[in-house]
Amino acid sequence: MDEDQSSEETTFVVDExxxxxxxxxxxxxxxSSYQHSKINxxxxxxxxxxxxxxxxxxxxxxxxxxxxxxxxNGAGLHTASSCFWDNSTDGSCTVRWENKxxxxxxxxxxxxx
Amino acid sequence: MDDDQSAEETAFVVEEVSSIVKESLEAVIGxxxYEHKRVNxxxxxxxxxxxxxxxxxxxxxxxxxxxxxxxxNGAGLQSASSCFWDNTTDGSCTVRWENKxxxxxxxxxxxxx
Numbered sequence: 435m436d437e438d439q440s441s442e443e444t445t446f447v448v449d450e451x452x453x454x455x456x457x458x459x460x461x462x463x464x465x466s467s468y469q470h471s472k473i474n475x476x477x478x479x480x481x482x483x484x485x486x487x488x489x490x491x492x493x494x495x496x497x498x499x500x501x502x503x504x505x506x507n508g509a510g511l512h513t514a515s516s517c518f519w520d521n522s523t524d525g526s527c528t529v530r531w532e533n534k535x536x537x538x539x540x541x542x543x544x545x546x547x
Numbered sequence: 548m549d550d551d552q553s554a555e556e557t558a559f560v561v562e563e564v565s566s567i568v569k570e571s572l573e574a575v576i577g578x579x580x581y582e583h584k585r586v587n588x589x590x591x592x593x594x595x596x597x598x599x600x601x602x603x604x605x606x607x608x609x610x611x612x613x614x615x616x617x618x619x620n621g622a623g624l625q626s627a628s629s630c631f632w633d634n635t636t637d638g639s640c641t642v643r644w645e646n647k648x649x650x651x652x653x654x655x656x657x658x659x660x
Contacts, residue, residue, distance in 0.1 A: 470623055477627040485629045496637070498656050500613060500628035507622035510583055514590035515613040516598050524609070543611050545658050 444494060446525030446544040451488065455529045455540050458484045468505045468535045477501055480540065488542065495544040502539045511537070519545055557607060559638030559657040564601065568642040568653045571596040580648040581618040590614050597655065608657040615652045624650070632658055 462479045466472070484499045504511055517526065523546035531538045575592045579585070597612045617624055630639065636659035644651045 468623065473623070473625045477625055481627050481629040485631055489631055495631075496633070496658055497631040498611060498628060498639075499630070500626065500654065502615060502624065502626045504617075505623040507620060509620035509622040510581060510586070510618040511624070512586045512590055512616045513614065514587075514594050515611060516594040517612070518598055518602055518608075518610040520609070526611075541613065543656070545609050545611075 444546065445523065446495070446527075446546075448525065448527045450491070451527045451542050451544070452529055454487045455484055455527070455542060456531065458487065459529070459531045459538055459540060463531075463533065463536060463538060465533055466536075468503075473503055477503060480538075484540065484542065488544075493544075494547045496547060498543040498545075500541045502537075504537045504539075506532075506535050506537060513539060515541065515543075517543065557659070558636070559606075559608065559640075559659075561638065561640045563604070564640045564655050564657070565642055567600045568597055568640070568655060569644065571600070572642070572644045572651055572653065576616075576644075576646065576649070576651065578646055581616075586616055590616060593651075593653065597653065601655065601657075606657075607660045609660060611656040611658075613654045615650075617650045619645075619648055619650060626652055628654060628656075630656065 458480050462476050481499050481501050488497050526543045528541045571593050575589050594612050594614050601610050639656045641654045
């Protein structure tokens with residue numbers, strides 16, 4: 435029982451992080467339409483609120499949060515990432531979110547210290 | 548002199564990483580137009596080639612390489628990232644590249660072990 439608890443405190447838990455990110459995106463963008471003037475503000479807000487929620491989890495990790503917002507316009511978009519890390523302790527999680535006019539892709543990478 | 552050399556061997560050198568990324572992009576995509584079928588293959592090649600070159604540098608770093616390819620179609624795209632790490636040892640580098648038909652953004656994050 436003790437071992438399970440301590441391993442959960444030091445591993446990258448994808449579900450927990452997915453929830454944190456979805457809340458950050460919903461509360462920032464919600465049902466808004468794509469507006470060029472607001473995008474910078476939305477991006478900063480999503481990324482900063484995600485990062486502060488993640489650090490509040492208190493786990494021994496370094497985090498990188500990246501966010502992409504794309505207008506729904508028919509353009510093709512592809513993203514990929516590749517990581518050189520410690521497979522047993524590090525992890526990543528990507529959340530794809532959309533509303534009528536916007537796609538938003540947020541990726542979180544957690545690397546243990 | 549010794550201090551400078553050892554500091555450079557263990558620091559994240561932005562120019563070095565930036566030139567590795569640009570060479571990969573030129574070699575893999577070059578002047579090709581956006582082709583939906585080929586993009587996945589290009590993405591994998593770019594990301595794997597960058598990671599291969601980076602690990603050959605032999606520095607004590609974990610790396611994350613992310614790549615975005617977008618068709619030039621008039622859509623708005625914003626991308627942001629925020630990092631919770633050790634400011635003295637870790638670093639990142641983002642390369643924006645384009646040809647007539649597509650935009651490509653590659654980000655490399657290096658975190659000291």
